[in-house]
Amino acid sequence: MTTRSEEPGEPRVPLPALLTQAKDLTIEQLHRRLDEEGFQGIRFRHGSVFRFVGPEGSRLTALAEASGFSKQAIGEAVDELERLGYAERTADPDDRRAKIIRLTKRGVEGQLAGARILKDIERMWARHLGQDQIALLRRALEEIIARHGE
Template identity: 75%
Template sequence: MTPPAPETGRLPIPLPTLLAQAKDLTIDRLHRHLHDEGFEGVRFRHGSVFRFVDPEGTRLTVLAERSGFSKQAIAEVVDELERHGYVERTADPRDRRAKLIRLTDRGRAGQLAAARILGDMERMWARHLGQDEIDALRHMLEEIIARQDR
């Protein structure tokens, strides 16, 4: 275990907690910017669709598998996104009984705006910390994620 910091006598914040705080701050900032750009109602849980939906559309069961959420939870998220005009349900051309979840024009615009906003944040971090530091951070996080399955 890491010893307490000499100047405060307190234990340092555990790295997983720092990572969670950084994620929370990033997501909060992302959602504020999206709202300011007219993409109202986007919440953290909506990423379970935005991050995993294919350009041609994706079945609900596939979204559930990719996101790790239950079919019922993903269905609720899709319902919310549909009410906000970000997704639509269309017939699957391979099986007319099945439905595909597809981004609307508004949903695609929101997805592109989110990618731009996150890219802007990363560039800001690089200006403050240096590109080499950001590259090293990216590499370390990719390693941490890759080793989770081991």
């Protein structure tokens, strides 16, 4: 996987491909460090739960909507997180037919560890590239996201 500019006249790696490579490297480092810290089994697909579950829990449909994944895919991720001890389903007090997905104490610890690790990765980038470059990158990406769909 190359990320450097090619020789003159050679095609450059498209920017979206570079962003994907940076994301993949970040996720790989995140999961390696989570595993090293004792949070075994957490994978990329579980981010659809960890990122979007509310502090009081969330319905499966809300997680699917927020993440952009199907209810079936979210249900499978929740099943895996339950088996790993990171999540649980409880009855919804407003609708006994529905379930609320909550992180267990261990799940909250993993969620906090993941957030800390991602901040560590960003600080490492800032040490390598400079805080100004990271701030500029952040603003540019936020602008791209804000203009999505225009």
